Amino acid sequence: ASLNAPRNAAFSVDAEPTAKKIVTGYNNFYEFGTGKYDPAASADAMKTRPWTIEIAGEVEKPQTIDIEALLKMPLQERLYRFRCVEAWSMVVPWVGFEFNQLARLAGPTSKAKYVKFTTAMQPETMPGLRIPVLDWPYTEGLRIDEAMHPLTLLTLGVYGETLPNQNGAPVRLVVPWKYGFKSVKSIVKIEFVENEPSTAWNKAAANEYGFYSNVNPNVDHPRWSQKRERLLPSLFASRQTELFNGYADQVASLYAGMDLKKNF
Amino acid sequence: MMALADLPAPARVRKPGAPRRGAPPPGWTRWAKPLVLAAGLAPLARLVYGVFWNPDLLGANPAETIEHVTGDWCLQFLLITLAVTPLRRLSGWNWPIKFRRMLGLFAFFYGVVHLLAYVGFDMLFDPAAIGKDIWKRPFVTVGFSALLLMTPLAVTSTKGWVRRLGGPAWARLHRLVYAIAALGVLHYWWLVKRDITWPVAYAAMLAALLGWRLWARGRRQKAQAARFGEARS
Structure with missing residues (x-):
């Protein structure tokens, strides 16, 4: 379904969007298989209605929100850079609203230092769950100030329409200065917590996927360089990767005084 | 032992006087070889057409x-090449050997x-x-080493080189293919992010092909020992 969402130029990059068939055809969504083309081929089966998000933990008003209520929020389109940890990138017109707006509905308490996100588990529609490549359900986490940052977008659509299932329907997060896997898909639960939550990729290989996973050309993945990236569908990995994926002006202050090589 | 069979002495493989089983008509490889060549180039043609x-x-x-695609075909051609000898021994056919050099060269070609x-x-x-990448990343080091080791094998794949080196030395050199295939599988194993299904499948096939050789050698040695015993009694 199409979404009414004016472009927010202040939060958009000056770049050509990646072709829609690439954005919606080349995805990492391991619940539907580890191949990049698996999600587009098999995610149609996922049931996205009814859909609710449980908001729990250190909040004044724990609640369960229906997806239809989220779709009634004022939406905007933002053209973001999207950089995968595998060294490819895209430019994507996401549609959504700032996560902090949702957080405010629940009212995080002073104990809420981190936010933990959980992806849906539908064994009957997600063949990838049968293989323990990750500790299911998929979990991700952000520090509270990262989650509340205006760039962190609760995303309901792409290319002016509701999200295709393979892109994390019906609701996902987009954190544009971090590697793509931090932008958790198909969210069913949001918990505000006091301690740093464990996350799926960090549990799988802590030396390769740190909790922060900020895009950083100076910190290589143990098995490949992060200096450059391949802006799809380019053959050559000729784009220089930027610190914080080009969003340093907005987010570098979040990490002032931190050793980014240690806290990668 | 697989390499000995490349010598220009086909009678070596078939026991003297044994019937030739399942032999295709003579001279058929003359037209079959271009077909295999075309089939082997098809994956590359598809990539070029795509680009x-x-x-x-x-x-x-x-x-x-x-x-x-090129990495997969390199490994697949390596495994097919390693299947030639077991196929010959188990089937009694001699003709697969005529394709082995081309198959091995395809592995090298796709590796390059x-x-x-x-x-x-x-x-x-x-x-x-x-x-820096080759030095720093073990999976690159391993893959690069495999290709480096394959180079002398590709160079010495001609009849002239078999003659120059002499059959046994040539055969010893070409046993490097066992290590090359193992390095290739390791390269694949180390590079995948989480799902090692395919590296495991390749590793299992390689283990079967190399395991068969060990088993066959054991049997040959036993048979030899038995013959030696008979001769003495």
């Missing part, structure tokens, strides 16, 4: 597709294209970056 005339064919990340794709698409032909 220049039909980008959709190679998906959203054509460079990755090219690297995966695989390396070139990495050097060009990933490394932008930057020698410093390539050197």
